[in-house]
Amino acid sequence: MKTIQSLAPEAVWKQFYSLTRVPRPSGFLKPITEFLLNFGKSLNLESFTDEIGNVIIRKPATPGMENRKGVILQAHMDMVPQKNNDIVHDFEKDPIEAYIDGDWVKAKGTTLGADDGLGVAAIMAILEDNTLKHGPIEALITADEETGMFGAFGLKKESIQGEILLNLDSEDEGELYIGCAGGMDVNVTFQYKEVGVEEGDIALKVTLRGLRGGHSGLEINQGRGNANKLIVRFLREAIATYEARLAILEGGNMRNAIPREAHAIITIPAENEEELKDLVEYCENMFNEEFAGIEENISFKAEKVALPKGLVPEEIQDDIINSIFACQNGVMRNIPSVPDTVETSSNLAIVKVEDGVGEVKILARSSLDSMKENLTTGIECCFNMAGAKVEMTGGYSGWQPDVDSPILHAMKASYKAQFGVEPAVKVIHAGLECGIIGANIPGLDMISFGPTLRSPHSPDERAYIPSVKKFYEFLVATLEQIPEKK
Numbered sequence: 001m002k003t004i005q006s007l008a009p010e011a012v013w014k015q016f017y018s019l020t021r022v023p024r025p026s027g028f029l030k031p032i033t034e035f036l037l038n039f040g041k042s043l044n045l046e047s048f049t050d051e052i053g054n055v056i057i058r059k060p061a062t063p064g065m066e067n068r069k070g071v072i073l074q075a076h077m078d079m080v081p082q083k084n085n086d087i088v089h090d091f092e093k094d095p096i097e098a099y100i101d102g103d104w105v106k107a108k109g110t111t112l113g114a115d116d117g118l119g120v121a122a123i124m125a126i127l128e129d130n131t132l133k134h135g136p137i138e139a140l141i142t143a144d145e146e147t148g149m150f151g152a153f154g155l156k157k158e159s160i161q162g163e164i165l166l167n168l169d170s171e172d173e174g175e176l177y178i179g180c181a182g183g184m185d186v187n188v189t190f191q192y193k194e195v196g197v198e199e200g201d202i203a204l205k206v207t208l209r210g211l212r213g214g215h216s217g218l219e220i221n222q223g224r225g226n227a228n229k230l231i232v233r234f235l236r237e238a239i240a241t242y243e244a245r246l247a248i249l250e251g252g253n254m255r256n257a258i259p260r261e262a263h264a265i266i267t268i269p270a271e272n273e274e275e276l277k278d279l280v281e282y283c284e285n286m287f288n289e290e291f292a293g294i295e296e297n298i299s300f301k302a303e304k305v306a307l308p309k310g311l312v313p314e315e316i317q318d319d320i321i322n323s324i325f326a327c328q329n330g331v332m333r334n335i336p337s338v339p340d341t342v343e344t345s346s347n348l349a350i351v352k353v354e355d356g357v358g359e360v361k362i363l364a365r366s367s368l369d370s371m372k373e374n375l376t377t378g379i380e381c382c383f384n385m386a387g388a389k390v391e392m393t394g395g396y397s398g399w400q401p402d403v404d405s406p407i408l409h410a411m412k413a414s415y416k417a418q419f420g421v422e423p424a425v426k427v428i429h430a431g432l433e434c435g436i437i438g439a440n441i442p443g444l445d446m447i448s449f450g451p452t453l454r455s456p457h458s459p460d461e462r463a464y465i466p467s468v469k470k471f472y473e474f475l476v477a478t479l480e481q482i483p484e485k486k
């Protein structure tokens, strides 16, 4: 049976194989750090770790290339440890069993770690090969990207000398990424004292289901339904017309997922039960019509339940529902200089109103930091008007694309010369380390690219073999084309 070390380019696959032997789940990086430092030292290259645990290895320019701009080759050392239930695997001890399946390399029942092991392997191949032509190179292998980009956050300007950064951590060969979104968590809190249920009322639970949901950044431009936004449309009408009162409201459970389900428990005067059920049916039909072609089978149902122990006071119930109704959700703006690409968006991700506390959690994203602030301030205004407390946490910078970037022009031309077609140039509406590194080290000219991977972060993770050769040859050619220092 063919082993992955025999795949082309051997220089890369040989290093990738050696990485599969070293445990490197996020948060357990001592072995991989030592391995990388020893690798650099074995080549007699300056090799060290910074305070946060990033590994930096410097390779001098080859003769005649000394006056080229310095290039930072960046990848992350950690991998996501995921395995199938029927596999016994200790990510802190056991090697990853990579194998060839047709055109793909996969792992036996675990994540493969090609994200970002192939990026690291390509860097190692370049550090080791003394036949290449390149200017000064700095390998920056960051720590703990997958659990919160801690290495990128902790990187200090003084640790780095290069002017151009090539991030080798994107997942479609033939695409160049020139921007990414930053993010901010907006946390809203309402406090209230429950009031008693009114005499003669009955309780209903209404449940909205069947929405597609999806990634709150990558899929925010698909026009999918947001369960929290839809259910408050019903609630507002039920309150205005059928004297409904809110006891419990819950929707969504992950900040970075578009909410697929929501439910509420309401009370109404017993005589309004049939009309309220008609309203539920009316809303179900209306939602399905509004989202025809995007969503299928949105289900909205009401069922009679036991009376709740208390209700949200009328005024606060209205404040909660009106502010969720009014809050910005979805795409706010596209990037003016890049067609059909989202710049700024929000996801009204989680709502939980119960037992005297109402919480709303929103994830705001933008590639442009000032637009992110514009958006989050707008959301803050909306909930402040409703009397809620608003806190911002977990903010990180975006990477606003520079369509005039010199390295972008050089790489587009070099790709066309090598493969006869233009690469696609894209901006990703999700976080990349480039956003954070670029904020720590202003002025870097950055591009992100990589070989084709599928289903990263899952045991189905696989790397497309032909793309690895193209990716590596393009990287080597790019290093030859780096412009001279000014």
Ligand SMILES: [Zn+2]
Residues within 6 Å of the ligand: 076, 115, 116, 145, 169
């Ligand atoms: Zn990655």
